[in-house]
Amino acid sequence: MKKAVIQLGTLTCPMCVQKIDSAVKGLDGVEKESVKVLFNSSKVKLEFDDDKVSTEDIEKAITALGYEVKSARAR
Amino acid sequence: MQRFILSKKNQITLIGAILLVIGYIARFALENIAITNGAFFIAGVIGFLPIGIQAYQAIKVRVISIDLLVTIAVIGAFYIGEYEESAVVTFLFLFGAFLEQRTLNKTRLAIKELTEMVPETALKQMDNGDFEEVDIWDVDEGDILLVKTGARIPVDGTILVGQGNVNEASITGESLPVVKEVGKEVYAGTILENGTIQVRADRIGEDTTFGKIIELVEEAQDSKSEAERFIDKFSKWYTPVVLILGIIVFLLTRNLELAITILVLGCPGALVIGVPVSNVAGLGNGAKNGVLLKGSEVIQDFSRVDTVVFDKTGTLTIGNPEVADTAVYDNDNLDNIFAYIASVEKESDHPLAKAVVDYIGESKAYPVTNTKVIKGAGIVADVDGHRVAVGNLALMEAEKVVISDKAYEDLKRFEEKGNSLVITALDGELKMLMGIRDQIRPNVKKDLNKLKKLGVRNLIVLSGDNQGTVDVVAKELGLTKAHGHMLPEDKSEYIKKLQAGGQIVAFVGDGVNDSPSLALAEIGIAMGSGTDVAIETSDVVLMKSDFSHLAHALGLAKATAANMKQNIVIAVGVVLILLASVFFSDWMSMSIGMLVHQGSILAVIFNGMRLIYYKLR
Structure with missing residues (x-):
């Protein structure tokens, strides 16, 4: 199990959080409970x-x- | 292709603007309908592309987004030949998003700067012994890192080689650099002002003290109060409801224009962004000024506080007691007596004993035998063939020391001045009386008055010291109540009583031995260095032991809470006015709706931005 921190381009609508949250949680292998999208x-x-x-x-x-990913790190 | 379009959103917005200008020139100056319609049509189509793609991608992850409302509205506008409307609406929607991004970045800047204080790279010792620059994510616990002059230390660690002056302001708020040598701990985010050191990484990333501060602040930004959670839930259902409403209106009236206008007007804009913007701007102001507020719930509670309870030592006072008054009852032997007292007091680590040793300074050191420490009374020992007793009145009574009337008067006088008493007897005879006082922090009185002006009605001090000392402090500072002889559990008991009486209590302490009270009070405020305990148990952390930050924190909390309310009023007001005018006026159109909408979003952002510059007068 690895921990990742992904820095995005500026999020402007709280709705974006909802979209990203469901998209990431929908991936197989992602620990659903652990997903935190910080607006x-x-x-x-x-x-x-x-x-x-x-x-x-x-x-x-x-x-x-449609969101920019600036960096994605995991360890 | 989709990704290409999305990445060129800003350029698309610009082209849309140019086409709009061309369209209007063609209409009013050239009076050429073909060019006008052509320009508006193209502007509408290219503006529509990124919005449509976003709407489609959102549906794929089962989210009904604002983009979808706008997409349907624009398609509808095309269908009924309203090219101008569709061009204006798509342009305003994209341009609004662009402005929101810019302005939002500004509200978030203060906290972003804070989080960027940890370096991205580190000089790590490789297997061959050389140091190489690596990504901070490639540093593990136990790695040896090189830190050069002027650099930020990347981890919490121990110095293995070298020494230097470290500025720890980011952790302790203290701007004077500290000398650190081999074996000393250094902290991530602090600056090595001179020297070069090699550090063993003990804690990395989020486990470092600074990492914890950052995590706290980052999560505080997104922590939600009950009202916000309600708005969130509301907005989740709101968008689909608006969509259904639009469909119903169309089915009933067969008026496509009205239906798509409702879709645009119904976009939940300012309502969902208003409160988070106030929150993040307020927290950012705090972070810049050494005040960490743990989220919007804390801001709400803190803004309603009417009672502030203080710990005395180390909070109202500096926490460094000093000998302030002395009375001598045997002038002949003074040097010897001082030397005896110092020798005995050096055996103890009690703060009062330390104050006495500091006061006496250099003196002859005698061997001390038969030392007996009597808890809560003092210390008795044999020095140079004499029995020396140093302690309070209770110890003197136990030692059967005769206290003269004059000495009693001195005792009373000293105590009234707020001193703790240290009495010395040599072979059962009274020799010396010392009054020890802890200095009140500078400017505390002024800052407490500011708290009163901000609406705090009760200022209470609780202390383990004797009542006389506490009363003096309370009188000098103009506190409403003062209670002495209190153990930590008495303090939390007292706070419970206040709460039962309906008061909203903030407790201010040093965060070390008062954690029960910190946790119990509605708002726990830890003064001074960012220790782990303080960060975890308190709701508000004052990075610097400076009292003026407390008044700023309260003022800021009140301003932020008020700002949130203003934003809710703006947002709800705008939606109500828009919806009312769609049914009761004939000037409302899709474009005006979108304009007002984006305007209200910018209004709440600008209103929130005022908090960045908030200063307590």
Whole structure:
């Protein structure tokens, strides 16, 4: 189980949080309970199983919604 | 393709603006309908693209978003040939989002700067012994890191090699640098002002003290009060309801224009953004001024506080007691007596004993034997063939020391001045009386008056010291109540009583031994250094032991709470006016609706931004 912090471009509507939240939670291998989308710091924090899903997959799910990913780190 | 369009949103907005201008010039100056319609049509189509894509992507993750409302409205406008409307609406929607992003960034700047105080990279010792620059995420516990002059220390760790002056203002609020040598702990986010050190990483990332502060602040920004959670739930259902309402209106009236106008007017804009904006701007102001407020619930509670309870030592006073008055009853032997007292008091680590040793300074050191410490009374020992007793009145009575009438008068006088008493007897004879006082922090009185002006009715001090001392402090500072002889559990008991009486209590303490009271009070305020305990148990952390921050914190909480209310009024007011005018006026259109809408969003953001510059007068 790895922990990731993803820095996004500025989020402007609380609705965006809802979208990103459901998109990330929809990925197989992401620990649903751990997903936190922080509106003001425009960050996503989550835990995931790196056998099932990679940070790139998570990044892709977010950019597909139209949000910029500035950096994605995991450890 | 989709991603390309989304990444070029700003350019699309600009093109939309240019096309709109061309369209209006063509209409009013050239009076050329073909160019006008053409420009508006193209502007509408390209403006529609990013919005439509966002709406589609949201549906894919089962979210009905504002984008969807606008998308349907714009398609409807195209259908009935309203090219101008669709061009204006898409432009305003995109331009509004652009402005919101810019202004929101400003409200978040203070906290962002705080979080960026930890370096992104570190110089890590590799297997071959050389130091190489690596990403901070590649540093593990136990790694050895090199920190050079002027750099920020990237981890909590222990110095292995070298020494230097470290500025720890980011953790303790103290701006004077501290000297750190081998074996000393250093903290992430602090600055090495000179020297070069090698540090073993003990704690990294979110486990460091500074990491915890950042996490607290970041989560505080997004923490929600009950009212906000309600708004959130409300807005989740609100958008679909507006969509259904639009459909119903269309089915009933067969008026497509009215239906799509409702879709645009119904966008939940200012309502969902208003409160978070006030919250983040208020917290940002606090973070910049050394005040950490733990979220919007804390702001609400804090703004309603009517009673503030203080710990005395280390809170109202500096916490560093000093000998203030002395009376001598044997002038002949003074040097010897001082030397005896110092020798005995050096055996104790009691704060009063420390004050006595500091006061006497350099003196002959005698060997001390048969030392007996009597708890809550003092210390007795044999020095240089004499029996020396140093302590309070109870100890003197136990030692059967005769206290003269004059000495009694001195005792009374000293106590009235707010002193703690240290009496010395040599072989059962009274020799010396010392009055020890803790200095009140500078400017406390002025700051307490500010609290009163902000509407705090009761200022209460609770202390473990004797009642006389506490009374003096209370009188000098103009406090409403003062209670001495209190153990930590008595303090929390007292706070419970106040709460039972309906008062909303804030407790101010040093965060070390008062954690029960900090936790119990509606608002627990920890003064001074950002210790872990203080950060965890308190609701408000004052990074610097400066009292003026307390008044600022309260003023800020009140201003922020008021700002949230203003924003709710603006948001709800605008929606009501828009909906009313759609049914009862003939000037309302999609474009005007969108304009008012984006205007109200910017209004709440600008209103929130005022908090960034808030200063207590």
